Amino acid sequence: ETGVTQTPRHLVMGMTNKKSLKCEQHLGHNAMYWYKQSAKKPLELMFVYSLEERVENNSVPSRFSPECPNSSHLFLHLHTLQPEDSALYLCASSQDRPTKNEKLFFGSGTQLSVL
């Protein structure tokens, strides 16, 4: 079992669909993250959970809704997305804050296409 597992790997959805992305980490880490990766742009931090509590306040449209039911699982619920939301969505985990020199462990990502 790899460290951070994301499903699905690929997702195509219409603008009126509702779907969810799933992330599971097997590393016993305390923090989990959702990042958005678009071509030629820096990684955008969307949401962070530490010990199942949401931390950091980033401006993310309400059509993205995170859920962290326990320290090993993280979901990203999607509804009424726009074509510009098409991107690679990466889940990551870390033992402690990356600003304390902790490294991030990433999943393989979900390549999302919104039609």
Place this chain on the structure above:
Amino acid sequence: TQLLEQSPQFLSIQEGENLTVYCNSSSVFSSLQWYRQEPGEGPVLLVTVVTGGEVKKLKRLTFQFGDARKDSSLHITAAQPGDTGLYLCAGAGDSNYQLIWGAGTKLIIKP
């Protein structure tokens, strides 16, 4: 707002050549991380540099943190096709959990 400018954006060279990738900022970072991302995968950490002026080596890869902790470089000696990938730098700034990311350097090493 803290920013990290990464250059070049794209680099395609022949096997055996040397190259350098740069990350520059006007902000000071407490540490800086370098990641490599291969197609279809997430980024994987290569190294973390913490002290101003620090140099770390990972086989043919040499990482340096600027004396003022505002910039960093990655030098690859005798590049191999296996070095192909997207190289990302990320600085630890003011926030607890938010790293400041460069936009990446897409590196292609041709055999």
